[in-house]
Amino acid sequence: MLKIEDLTVSYDGKTLAIDNINTEIKQGEFVGIIGSSGSGKSTLLKSINLLVKPLSGKVYIDDVDITKLNNSQLRNIRRQIGFVFQDYNLIEKSTVIDNVLIGRLGYKSSLKSFFGLFNDEDYESASNALKQVGLSKKMFERAEELSGGQKQRVAIAKTLCQEPKIILADEPVSSLDIATSQSIMDYFKVINDEKNITIMINLHDVNLAKKYCHRIIALKNGKILYDGEVGDLRDEL
Numbered sequence: 001m002l003k004i005e006d007l008t009v010s011y012d013g014k015t016l017a018i019d020n021i022n023t024e025i026k027q028g029e030f031v032g033i034i035g036s037s038g039s040g041k042s043t044l045l046k047s048i049n050l051l052v053k054p055l056s057g058k059v060y061i062d063d064v065d066i067t068k069l070n071n072s073q074l075r076n077i078r079r080q081i082g083f084v085f086q087d088y089n090l091i092e093k094s095t096v097i098d099n100v101l102i103g104r105l106g107y108k109s110s111l112k113s114f115f116g117l118f119n120d121e122d123y124e125s126a127s128n129a130l131k132q133v134g135l136s137k138k139m140f141e142r143a144e145e146l147s148g149g150q151k152q153r154v155a156i157a158k159t160l161c162q163e164p165k166i167i168l169a170d171e172p173v174s175s176l177d178i179a180t181s182q183s184i185m186d187y188f189k190v191i192n193d194e195k196n197i198t199i200m201i202n203l204h205d206v207n208l209a210k211k212y213c214h215r216i217i218a219l220k221n222g223k224i225l226y227d228g229e230v231g232d233l234r235d236e237l
């Protein structure tokens with residue numbers, strides 16, 4: 001479903017944040033991306049939805065090279081890609097359900113739902129997404145009232161409400177304690193198992209990656225150091 005070919009990314013036109021990466025991900029895979037700070041994990045994920053534009057190379061999603069698309073075509077592709085950030089990226093003053101609806105309706109929805117302009121189908125989708133992450137009871141609370149772990153669950157529900165094919169998560173548990181991190185990883189695992197959504201997740205903690213992911217991509221200086229099953233991973237990675 002995702003194929004990355006000769007991908008090279010540079011922010012300054014000189015140093016390479018991603019240095020000629022090739023890989024292929026199948027629908028339903030749960031891939032952990034590991035590597036020290038600055039190794040290119042975040043840049044790799046951001047180049048998959050073109051938040052960062054590559055210097056060269058191709059990114060295919062279902063056989064379409066998305067580096068060739070215009071802005072409106074790209075917007076359609078991005079609807080199929082959920083993105084979860086380390087800092088949750090919620091509108092703190094808005095309710096949980098409004099934040100979740102943004103995944104489905106775009107940012108204009110905050111205004112729409114303020115006037116009650118979402119329909120039954122939207123509501124159904126948002127409340128199912130919240131049920132999936134165990135937050136049905138918090139639907140009408142404001143995001144700012146939630147704990148970090150709960151906020152990240154809202155962010156996950158927001159991507160689910162988008163009905164994505166793939167979820168990209170950029171260090172989603174790095175701000176959370178270990179118990180909360182594991183509970184967030186459990187939600188990702190259930191979503192991956194039940195919905196067959198492809199998940200690519202950047203993790204600082206190699207042990208979490210080994211515990212939850214089927215496949216590991218290890219980066220160093222923008223290059224792939226390892227790409228394969230967890231079982232074959234050497235201890236030093």
Ligand code: ADP
Nearest residue numbers: 011012017035036037038039040041042043044
């Ligand atoms: P990681 O997610 O593994 O910490 P990043 O993808 O954030 O790595 O960074 C890869 C390289 O790109 C690093 O050398 C980093 O300094 C550089 N970099 C990342 N984001 C930017 C940016 N917005 N502008 C300039 N350089 C950046």
Ligand code: ADP
Nearest residue numbers: 051075078079081082083103105106107108162
């Ligand atoms: P529109 O304005 O057309 O309603 P949005 O701008 O809200 O659409 O978002 C379109 C898609 O782009 C969303 O589905 C979302 O996945 C993605 N997107 C928007 N903003 C970001 C962002 N800051 N980071 C990552 N993805 C984003």
